[in-house]
Amino acid sequence: MSFFIFEAVADTGATAQSSPYYSLVVMLVFFGLIFYLMILRPQQKRAKIHQELITSLSKGDEILTTSGLVGRVVKVVETGYIVIALNDTNEVIIKRDFITAILPNGTMKRL
The missing domain is CATH 2.30.30 (SH3 type barrels.)
Structure with a gap:
């Protein structure tokens, strides 16, 4: 099963090549890293600063x-x-x- 549309379109009925799953894994890791750096990490920093503010009252x-x-x-x-x-x-x-x-x-x- 191919996850890329261009491979499905390019297939002319001859033997279909198996897509390398490592590229999919690399892409998922890359997007996971971007998600962490842009969303989770800043939110954790803000939560830590707010917790310090609350405890210093x-x-x-x-x-x-x-x-x-x-x-x-x-x-x-x-x-x-x-x-x-x-x-x-x-x-x-x-x-x-x-x-x-x-x-x-x-x-x-x-x-």
Whole structure:
């Protein structure tokens, strides 16, 4: 069985040559390597950086969440949640995973 169309078209009914399977294997390895380098590796780097960001959270940090909320960390709970103060009266409990960035101190006052 031939996987290449040009071999099937070129066959005139004489003895069909068996296609070398090593070329197919090389092509699959090549595309797998490209997939890894262009998609998987950068995603793993981003996940590692985000995990470091989450573990470095401490009380008093000003953060930005994925939903766009800006607040100051009031309490860090070991179960994976944090309490953030949006202003003097409102506090919100969110999962640590939804933090996008740690902002410089004083950002909330400038807004």
